Amino acid sequence: MSDQKKYVELFAGCGGLSLGLESSGWKLELANELSPMAAETFAYNILGENLKGGEYNSDSKVSYVENIKSIDVKDWKNKQLVVGDVVKLVENLKSRPELLERFKGIDLISGGPPCQGFSMAGRRTERDPKNKLPYAFVDFVEFVQPKAVILENVEGILRQFSKDGGTKLPWLEVAKAFAAIGYAPLCFLLNARQFGIPQNRPRFIMLGLKKSLKSKIIKKLKSRQQDEIKKIFQHAFEFAEKDTSFIMKYSGKDPAIHIDVINPRFAEMRNLNASEIFLNENLFPEFIEEEISVGEAIDDLAKYGYFKIKSSETTVRKPISGNKYSQSLSDKFTPILNHPLDHTLGLHNHELRNHSAKVQNRFIFLQEIRKIKNNEIRNCLEKCLRGKEVEDKYLERIRATLSNKPRLDGIINTNSNSQLLDSIENIRSKKHSQRAMAKNLPAPAQLTIPDDICHYSEKQPRTLTVREMARIQSFPDEFVFRAKMTTGGKNRRFEVPQYTQVGNAVPPLLGNALGKWVLKILE
CATH class of the missing domain: 3.40.50.150 (Vaccinia Virus protein VP39)
Structure with missing residues (x-):
């Protein structure tokens, strides 16, 4: 016009x-x-x-x-x-x-x-x-x-x-x-x-x-x-x-x-x-x-798988029908997009990253922390994961709380205070802002480093895919993120891969x- x-x-x-x-x-x-x-x-x-x-x-x-x-x-x-x-x-x-x-x-x-x-x-x-x-x-x-x-x-x-x-x-x-x-x-x-x-x-x-x-x-x-x-x-x-x-x-x-x-x-x-x-x-x-919860935004994505089937020339993705939230984004924004849309390819940017056993155990730990209703205990556990000191009286209460969590068997040792701290140390990261999302709430502020946020599903102790982060940022599924998926080390100073593009964007x-x-x- x-x-x-x-x-x-x-x-x-x-x-x-x-x-x-x-x-x-x-x-x-x-x-x-x-x-x-x-x-x-x-x-x-x-x-x-x-x-x-x-x-x-x-x-x-x-x-x-x-x-x-x-x-x-x-x-x-x-x-x-x-x-x-x-x-x-x-x-x-x-x-x-x-x-x-x-x-x-x-x-x-x-x-x-x-x-x-x-x-x-x-x-x-x-x-x-x-x-x-x-x-x-x-x-x-x-x-x-x-x-x-x-x-x-x-x-x-x-x-x-x-x-x-x-x-x-x-x-x-x-x-x-x-x-x-x-x-x-x-x-x-x-x-x-x-x-x-x-x-x-x-x-x-x-x-x-x-x-x-x-x-x-x-x-x-x-x-x-x-x-x-x-x-x-x-x-x-x-x-x-x-x-x-x-x-x-x-x-x-x-x-x-x-x-x-x-x-x-x-x-x-x-x-x-x-x-x-x-x-x-x-x-x-x-x-x-x-108000839209993170579960309403991305829960349907777990039903469709994340793998790609590669041939010599093409990449075939599993098709997806979406949900009410994603459909509303598509209705509003897809007419604006100018790239050729090929819906037969299904989802883009929905590849899983490979996590070590240590990282998966840390994500399980974060998911279990999220369930604890006592704010004092939960805050103390987050301090432990960041390597900060916690008074012995709280450690006793933490041990009692964690001993009733079967998912932590083999990950967290609650036999003594020292063993508790040693087992938490074994899954620690240098990062200070990691957390697990709550399905029934909006997501925490979208960050540019994927390891900062853990999925809420117990079946999936992992980071989010680029597509899941994009949904949370209100991008339609038809919006395709280009360039490499992630980066690390000194490259972070000048590279802006897909995860960073999503996290930096204005929704x-x-x-x-x-x-x-x-x-x-x-x-």
Whole structure:
């Protein structure tokens, strides 16, 4: 549709946010992703292009950042994905103003840069490479001048830290940086599980609105019921209207002009029975009443097997019919996918990893810990598994608890405190965040390393497959993850395999809700 609003996505990853935005009515103008592995997945699903081997010809919708220096303007208009460092992308675009013409009238720039680089000193000249990323995002927004910006990040951005004799609030530095270039920042915390996603995943969201939109938006908020919402928008616009020196020095203590993260408890509004004026897309995207458990999301996958039958040329997968949850994802997102769908192949990305006996025993132990109702005992067992000391009085109680668990026979020795600790030591891992999922609850926050999460089924003491993690992240089964499945060691510094692609992604259902919400505000 010619009247579709256009967006640019930076830090695009494998395409979770783009899939959500496209399904809510947005049209992609350009995306940028650093990792060739994640870009391969993005291009295959969103653009319908096979990048295997990494060679892009002149007809491709994909280009490298380095090519921007010499690319023909006509060819540039056809590119929809640029692979490489966003800092170099911004530098190369600045050196060629004629390439910026295609961004006129862009409505939205979205992305999730690492935000450790924001500091109270403003834009520093001496920055390490990571610190440049959020400022490259700001620079890109500044010269494209979209109507709105969506920045997504982890909950940890709300935590203050000490540096150079003072305290810093990363979220506030994000807000200040965008306010300084003329964008009113609305900052808040949402949880993915309130958008029909079977995962407890708190996310920081900043919506930046171009300050020229102030009168248009405020005028629409006319009813008494909307007064509180109007105040929040007004505070954000007033802050963006201050001069840059005030914004960059602002510490959050001036009562006359303030911005603040909306109380994080608002992320729990449905449970707190808070006022409905904030819901139904008035201030937040619309929440979904029904909470989805991990069992509802992936339980059907266990019925269909995980093996692949290989011949000399083809890979045949067992077909799958899906469940209510997966079917709803397919209905919403499959029309957006551009790769050739061959349903006769069944599931992709559903291969099991090989676990040693030690790892399987540890997963059995984690599953049994999950069943213990006494929080004190369960916490002590988790400490033991992390190698931390536990008082003898608790060890006696632990031994009594574990001695009644037949699945742990031959794994955990409960004859004495020392034997208990030795047997736990034998199945320990260096990891500190491992846990087993509970079937009847949303999954814990999706992590990028597969060994961090254990399946809930006693018949399957194992990590999740890529497909199971993708279901939990609200990707449809038809979305195909490309590149290698996992990696390790030093390769983790630069490789982004399938598991990491899934774990890093913005859940498409959350992207869909954000997309509809921003459209409503702009329209």
